[in-house]
Amino acid sequence: MTTPPTQHTLLSGDLLPTIAQFQRGACEDMRPFYALRRPLSNLFDDSGLVHDAAMVSISVKLTPWIHTYGPARLRLLVACLPHMHDVVVLFAVYFGHLDLLPHLPLAMESNLPLLDIAAARGHVAMVQYLHSTYDKGVGCSTLAMDTAAAHGYLAIVRFLHFHRSEGCTHAAMDQAASHGYADVLAFLDAHRNEGASPMAMGLAATHGHLNALAYLHDAAVRRGDSRRWGTYVMDYAAIEGHLDVVQFLHLHRPADGCSVNALNGAATRGNLEMVRWLHMHRTEGCTTSAMDGAARFGHLHVLAFLHAHRNEGCTAEALKSAARHDHVDVVTWLLEKKRPVHDHVLDALRQSKHPQIMFKLRQALALTTR
Known part of the structure; x- marks a missing residue:
């Protein structure tokens, strides 16, 4: 059938x-x-x-x-x-x-930024395929190398450099420094001329990438570039708690130094090791913001050190902010170590609803005069 x-x-x-x-x-x-x-x-x-x-x-x-x-x-x-x-x-x-x-059909008509996307995602085989297969429709810009560098994709950075013409911007080195990719920095420094912006050093220091910072310093020395980076580099490293970076900068870039923001910020963050090191090895010192910040965030150990070794003192804000944030031990310490001022104690009392703090402040208020 x-x-x-x-x-x-x-x-x-x-x-x-x-x-x-x-x-x-x-x-x-x-x-x-x-x-x-x-x-x-x-x-x-x-x-x-x-x-x-x-x-x-x-x-x-x-x-x-x-x-x-x-x-x-x-x-x-x-x-x-x-x-x-x-x-x-x-x-x-x-x-x-x-x-x-x-x-899929071979033609790419919409000119999507496909090479940019593949590079940012770290797909080296995809980058190579798109480049070799399509003569149009696979948009590529400086963003491709910039983002590949930011993520440490050295193989993609190399491929784009040797096979594409879009290049990159200073963001490539800046972001490689920010994320600690010294190998990417070395390649870009050797093969490209966009360079880095002044922020590269600060980004590396802020995130504690000593390897990247050391490379940038060595590269500057090789070029004979004696320009200062600025105090903000050590300031950022100190505030973020990267003691090894601070020590490197202190040793290798003494002319840049730091500002009072370094010790102020370290104290506010409660980093006693950093506070102690800066006090012993640097001369910039701090301001009343150091003790005020430590008090606000309840860092009694830092307050005690600053009180014993420095003479900047604190302002009325220390007691007020400690009371506002319910730091009983800090309020108690400040009332014992600092002579209470009536208006300051009254302001602090208005800031707190903590029973123990209110009790201590009322006791102190009774002993003060207007």
Whole structure:
């Protein structure tokens, strides 16, 4: 018995899809992707990169679909829903799914910043593939090398330098310094001429990256660059608690020094080790902000050290802020060590609702005169 032509046609894996493509609408399994027909510009942030949350949202829909139907069905998906072409491409590039791109039409028409995205995500194979496969439509800018450098992706930085012409900005070295990637700094310094901004040293110091800071210093010495970095570099390192960085700067860049902000900030953060070191090795000293800040955050051990070794003292703000933040031990100490002033005690009393503090302040108030 011969198979009827209609049955033969409907059972043909080659003919039925050809017929179906002339029908209106989309396949049932593709209906969830109608919701992704929003402007692609909504997926991007101000820097030009895609929002992580947006890509996760796309992945929630697309990943299980690909696992169920296979990547070969992507070509039909983009034929039925043309807007899905760019969505799938973004998904593949963002997550590094190199195996998906061959299943999509070769032409890239929308000029999405795909190389920028792949570089920022650290997908070196994707960067190489996009560069070698597409002659247009894979937007690349200085953002590619800048973000690759910021994340320490040296292989991508090297590839972009040797194979692309977009280059980078000083943000590449600045962000490499900020995140401590001395190897990236060394490559950029040797092969590029954009250089770093004055903020690079401060960023490295703030985040405690001694290796990056040491490289920047050594590079300046090699160039014969004797310009000062400024006191803010050691200030930031001290405030953030990076004693090894402070000691390096003290030894190798004595002319830059620091300001009173270093000791003030270390005291406010409660870093007694830093406070002690700065007191013993630096001459900038501090202001009343040191004790005021320590009192505000309840750092009694720092208060005791400053009281014993320095003479800047504190202001009425010390007692008031300690009372406001319920630091009973600090309030008690201040009342014992500092002669209470009536108006200051009264101001502190107005700041607190802590029973023990209110009791101590009322006792002190009774012993003071206007």
